[in-house]
Amino acid sequence: MKSIKQFIQTHVDADFQAEDTLPFICHQKAIPKNTLITRYGQTERYAYFLLSGIVKISMLRDDGQERVLEFFFPGSFFSAYTSFLTAEAADVEIEALCDCEVEMISHSDMQQAYKHSLLANKLGRIVAEHYYIRKTNREKDFLTKSATERYTELLTRRPEQQIPVQLTARYLGIEPESLSRIRKMIS
Amino acid sequence: MKSIKQFIQTHVDADFQAEDTLPFICHQKAIPKNTLITRYGQTERYAYFLLSGIVKISMLRDDGQERVLEFFFPGSFFSAYTSFLTAEAADVEIEALCDCEVEMISHSDMQQAYKHSLLANKLGRIVAEHYYIRKTNREKDFLTKSATERYTELLTRRPEQQIPVQLTARYLGIEPESLSRIRKMIS
Numbered sequence: 001m002k003s004i005k006q007f008i009q010t011h012v013d014a015d016f017q018a019e020d021t022l023p024f025i026c027h028q029k030a031i032p033k034n035t036l037i038t039r040y041g042q043t044e045r046y047a048y049f050l051l052s053g054i055v056k057i058s059m060l061r062d063d064g065q066e067r068v069l070e071f072f073f074p075g076s077f078f079s080a081y082t083s084f085l086t087a088e089a090a091d092v093e094i095e096a097l098c099d100c101e102v103e104m105i106s107h108s109d110m111q112q113a114y115k116h117s118l119l120a121n122k123l124g125r126i127v128a129e130h131y132y133i134r135k136t137n138r139e140k141d142f143l144t145k146s147a148t149e150r151y152t153e154l155l156t157r158r159p160e161q162q163i164p165v166q167l168t169a170r171y172l173g174i175e176p177e178s179l180s181r182i183r184k185m186i187s
Numbered sequence: 188m189k190s191i192k193q194f195i196q197t198h199v200d201a202d203f204q205a206e207d208t209l210p211f212i213c214h215q216k217a218i219p220k221n222t223l224i225t226r227y228g229q230t231e232r233y234a235y236f237l238l239s240g241i242v243k244i245s246m247l248r249d250d251g252q253e254r255v256l257e258f259f260f261p262g263s264f265f266s267a268y269t270s271f272l273t274a275e276a277a278d279v280e281i282e283a284l285c286d287c288e289v290e291m292i293s294h295s296d297m298q299q300a301y302k303h304s305l306l307a308n309k310l311g312r313i314v315a316e317h318y319y320i321r322k323t324n325r326e327k328d329f330l331t332k333s334a335t336e337r338y339t340e341l342l343t344r345r346p347e348q349q350i351p352v353q354l355t356a357r358y359l360g361i362e363p364e365s366l367s368r369i370r371k372m373i374s
Binding site for chain 1: 249268269272273303304309311312315319320322326327
């Protein structure tokens with residue numbers, strides 16, 4: 001199970017050791033399936049790192065339909081990130097799709113660490129850069145790739161069996177029937 | 188004229204003084220009107236800070252039409268940012284819309300500074316966070332706001348007279364004729 005410490009070793013500082021201290025307080029927590037981790041309108045107070053499980057981040061469109069923005073898999077940070085950065089009300093909702101385990105850092109502990117810690121700032125910078133690249137790529141994918149291509153890419157990130165069909169469809173922006181056709185075509 | 192040092196004072200570290208040394212080498216440069224600062228397919232080697240002038244970042248759609256992604260005004264960083272971060276070929280183009288003055292930092296100097304400098308990492312983190320928020324807001328605006336609202340917001344950022352009508356229209360994603368109607372309605 002990949003932890004924040006291992007994320008740091010891989011992406012931030014190869015010299016960081018398992019026995020080194022993190023520059024912020026970090027709690028571990030089990031989150032049961034279907035828990036709403038962050039609700040619409042709430043101010044995000046935590047940055048989470050997913051140890052196990054799957055979470056989804058979604059948004060409500062004006063017509064009341066849910067649009068799935070992202071699935072997060074183990075080994076990545078997630079959060080209602082804009083709300084975490086701006087302290088404004090979240091316009092997204094985060095839900096545990098199965099039983100999850102997370103490490104979590106509070107906003108105030110993170111801000112405290114940012115004042116003096118080189119490592120915390122390196123980590124914060126690299127995570128922000130990842131988020132930016134991820135958002136840009138997803139925008140580009142929508143402009144240039146077919147639903148089939150985007151579905152195949154999701155499969156390479158994670159066996160999709162663990163995500164309900166209707167959620168995968170909402171992520172791809174297509175009807176569940178279209179997804180069924182794509183799945184038949186591929187298999 | 189706002190400089191990188193002043194950006195740092197305002198957004199990164201209030202204790203930073205004008206006579207303090209930046210943690211990276213920074214060159215100043217004049218860029219004549221209509222210069223292509225970064226071309227499609229080029230790997231971005233610089234982060235720029237706009238001292239004066241206006242630049243536009245655009246993308247080519249599959250049908251060959253230009254889409255304006257962003258205008259940048261003095262006091263902000265700009266770059267083919269994904270290419271700068273990933274060292275992949277840029278899929279955007281950056282052009283000076285009028286005579287511009289910039290401060291510029293090379294990719295290798297920035298990476299060198301990131302190794303040991305707390306200030307460089309704070310700056311890099313905060314710029315990445317700004318970019319993320321900006322991208323998210325623009326995405327949300329397209330989903331939820333009318334062209335008129337988005338045009339009015341652009342005006343609050345900068346008198347639009349300095350940007351040719353057809354470019355403003357390409358930024359708003361509307362026909363130049365529609366923009367003319369909006370302008371008449373507002374004035």
